Amino acid sequence: MPKQVDHRARRTQIADALFRVAAEQGLEAVSLRHVAAAAEVSTGMVQHYFRTKDEMMAFAMAVVQERQQARITERMARLGADPGPRPMLRTLLTGVLPLDDESRAYGRVALAFLAYTAVRAEAAAPLREQTRELLGFVAGLVRSGGAAKDPDAAAAGLLAAMEGLGVYLLGGHFTPEVALRALDAHLDMIFDPA
Amino acid sequence: MPKQVDHRARRTQIADALFRVAAEQGLEAVSLRHVAAAAEVSTGMVQHYFRTKDEMMAFAMAVVQERQQARITERMARLGADPGPRPMLRTLLTGVLPLDDESRAYGRVALAFLAYTAVRAEAAAPLREQTRELLGFVAGLVRSGGAAKDPDAAAAGLLAAMEGLGVYLLGGHFTPEVALRALDAHLDMIFDPA
DNA sequence: GGCGCGGCGGTACGACCGCACCGTGAAATC
DNA sequence: GATTTCACGGTGCGGTCGTACCGCCGCGCC
Numbered sequence: 001m002p003k004q005v006d007h008r009a010r011r012t013q014i015a016d017a018l019f020r021v022a023a024e025q026g027l028e029a030v031s032l033r034h035v036a037a038a039a040e041v042s043t044g045m046v047q048h049y050f051r052t053k054d055e056m057m058a059f060a061m062a063v064v065q066e067r068q069q070a071r072i073t074e075r076m077a078r079l080g081a082d083p084g085p086r087p088m089l090r091t092l093l094t095g096v097l098p099l100d101d102e103s104r105a106y107g108r109v110a111l112a113f114l115a116y117t118a119v120r121a122e123a124a125a126p127l128r129e130q131t132r133e134l135l136g137f138v139a140g141l142v143r144s145g146g147a148a149k150d151p152d153a154a155a156a157g158l159l160a161a162m163e164g165l166g167v168y169l170l171g172g173h174f175t176p177e178v179a180l181r182a183l184d185a186h187l188d189m190i191f192d193p194a
Numbered sequence: 195m196p197k198q199v200d201h202r203a204r205r206t207q208i209a210d211a212l213f214r215v216a217a218e219q220g221l222e223a224v225s226l227r228h229v230a231a232a233a234e235v236s237t238g239m240v241q242h243y244f245r246t247k248d249e250m251m252a253f254a255m256a257v258v259q260e261r262q263q264a265r266i267t268e269r270m271a272r273l274g275a276d277p278g279p280r281p282m283l284r285t286l287l288t289g290v291l292p293l294d295d296e297s298r299a300y301g302r303v304a305l306a307f308l309a310y311t312a313v314r315a316e317a318a319a320p321l322r323e324q325t326r327e328l329l330g331f332v333a334g335l336v337r338s339g340g341a342a343k344d345p346d347a348a349a350a351g352l353l354a355a356m357e358g359l360g361v362y363l364l365g366g367h368f369t370p371e372v373a374l375r376a377l378d379a380h381l382d383m384i385f386d387p388a
Numbered sequence: 389g390g391c392g393c394g395g396c397g398g399t400a401c402g403a404c405c406g407c408a409c410c411g412t413g414a415a416a417t418c
Numbered sequence: 419g420a421t422t423t424c425a426c427g428g429t430g431c432g433g434t435c436g437t438a439c440c441g442c443c444g445c446g447c448c
Contacts, residue, residue, distance in 0.1 A: 043397085043398085108313065118305055119219060119306075124365055131367040154380075160357075163361055178350055182350035185351055199424085199425070242426060
């Protein structure tokens with residue numbers, strides 16, 4: 001056996017370069033050469049770790065999902081034991097929102113992938129699964145709040161509001177202040193109907 | 195003066211071809227040749243009406259916006275005189291949601307443009323303006339409903355929920371039934387807090 | 389200590405891209 | 419009816435794309 005290389009680490013490092021390119025210039029600027037240049041490696045090396053561009057894209061999408069998932073669970077874990085459903089929800093939702101520069105960069109990439117999967121139906125399944133799981137989790141929290149008439153519908157609306165706020169934040173339509181105020185107003189309506 | 199040609203009509207006809215290509219294969223498949231082929235004209239003709247590709251894209255984006263605006267005002271007009279804020283809002287929001295095949299195609303294109311503008315900041319201004327106007331209108335309706343504590347925040351949340359529901363519908367994460375149920379639950383919370 | 393194989397760089401190919409630029413044809417003007 | 423002017427169609431150029439493929443380098447095993 002020749003030189004030992006951690007394939008997953010190398011692939012992740014290439015995917016990070018892909019994110020940088022996509023966040024700055026959009027997904028259509030993502031080419032093997034550009035990604036290789038951003039990663040400061042040769043195009044041959046990129047090809048060595050991803051046999052085709054589609055394979056690279058699929059891996060990058062999976063990484064985005066994993067990071068999102070990890071970000072959520074990490075934030076939830078840091079919250080401590082059972083702080084009640086509303087703080088948990090708020091932590092979850094604000095954790096996903098693109099409020100700082102780093103998460104805005106990720107958000108741009110995620111949005112690009114979203115548009116990408118809208119046309120390539122076969123790549124949309126994992127995203128759907130993630131939404132489904134998140135929806136179930138949110139619905140459970142809403143239900144335990146006890147004030148919503150239709151917890152499933154409320155959870156779907158809340159998740160959709162978060163997604164929309166994210167889109168508007170990325171487009172610069174809303175400021176973070178407006179988005180957070182809208183989110184809190186929404187949580188008020190669910191947990192504390194006047 | 196030689197042959198009389200309605201420039202706007204020709205440009206719109208080309209833009210429609212662009213929409214077909216973008217809806218089926220994504221924005222990255224939009225090239226002068228593909229659009230020309232979809233419009234069943236020569237690439238030279240496309241170039242004659244749009245000096246550059248960017249000009250064509252900008253025009254197409256403007257058309258999407260105009261159609262969206264027209265769709266909204268037409269639906270509102272058909273509603274009759276003063277049916278109250280909640281039915282007006284519901285008509286407005288369901289009018290924008292991608293619930294049938296045609297509006298799903300438009301939605302895919304709009305989503306692609308959204309990701310497009312997330313990277314080209316100079317093209318985002320008209321979209322921002324449209325959101326701002328819509329937000330003002332929705333806020334007025336929410337305010338006249340009288341039940342919301344913070345009408346501006348509620349309007350922002352409602353608009354965001356609509357956008358998010360649209361995205362989830364396009365991605366197939368939500369069925370139209372779920373989306374409408376979530377929307378009605380959201381309107382319930384705003385107009386009829388239990 | 390040669391050998392083999394994985395890691396990796398580099399090049400070439402065919403396709404497609406945006407765009408510049410040509411030529412032609414026909415309608416309106418004088 | 420000559421001329422001007424717009425409306426196209428077609429071709430070619432320079433560049434980038436994804437991908438196939440070759441060849442070297444160096445580590446680990448027999």
